Amino acid sequence: MTTHTSAAGVAATAPTAATAQHILRVGPVNPQVARALDEEFDALVLPTDPAERAAFLAEQADGIRIAVCSGRIGVDAELMRSLPALEAIINFGVGYDATDVAQAAERGIPVSNTPDVLNDCVADTALALYLDTLRQVSASDRFVRDGRWAAGEGFPLTARASGRTVGILGLGRIGTAIAQRLEAFGCRIHYHNRNERPESGYTYHASARELAEAVDVLVIAASGGPDSVGIVGAAELAALGPQGYLINIARGTVVDESALVTALTEGSIAGAGLDVYAQEPQVPESLFGLDTVVLLPHVGSGTRETRSDMAELVLSNLRQYLADGTLVTPIS
Structure with a gap:
């Protein structure tokens, strides 16, 4: 036996x-x-x-x-x-x-x-979403392809990506890999985790809401499952505020998707980069026309290697x- x-x-x-x-x-x-x-x-x-x-x-x-x-x-x-x-x-x-x-x-x-x-590739995807969402890389690509630049139109100014205060929701293996990449951009790292990790040297917050209130960008790297369903809801998004951004490479269920759609369509947060959704592969169609949102088809670890x-x-x-x-x- x-x-x-x-x-x-x-x-x-x-x-x-x-x-x-x-x-x-x-x-x-x-x-x-x-x-x-x-x-x-x-x-x-x-x-x-x-x-x-x-x-x-x-x-x-x-x-x-x-x-x-x-x-x-x-x-x-x-x-x-x-x-x-x-x-x-x-x-x-x-x-x-x-x-x-x-x-x-x-x-x-x-x-x-x-x-x-898969830690590195998922962290790379989070960084790509971070840069794209704040600097609107995909939106500016569409702007060129649509002929708007050639027609004499100017692309709107975007948000600086370096030197930001970034919150990591879930400082596990992937969350730590994301934080290390953002440090290279001069970002100050805050986090919320089930257990405080003083050895990280990052600033700890006791709740997701407190974390959202303290940062410019909230990056979700929390584990999925029943314990994390909806831990980022309307209150956390309101705390993030109209100048704040959300990046999610974890699970769509971690975020109250209807509250997120409302926040994005009403402009109560500045933008979002999403690789995951509540009912994959279904994505809320109301997000399709928003240049403030970057949408990926759950490809966080999607490299051949x-x-x-x-x-x-x-x-x-x-x-x-x-x-x-x-x-x-x-x-x-």
């Missing part, structure tokens, strides 16, 4: 005889991972059609012991309940809020994610679990 530890630190025991035939792919995954699951592991694939899925689970559920999924799809509560023999969930992505981690913890099912390998590294980490988690019942990067 092999002992492993769940996401909640609960010890569980599992047979060591898990094989490739016990693996289920849930939803679309990275092509590199999908290819390995097919060619190396001969994994099962969960059907998308509801009737086919029900028939598939009736036949296969009792033998499925490992689920491989993306952070966007996850293993939700209903599917997890349908898999009585499930032992481990291997997740592509640093976020895992689509998976019912509470049920997994109760059942002693460990969950892995892909931390660290990082996605390859994430895929390798997923496969390393899978191979190690098959070998000894442990995961390389279990969530804490």
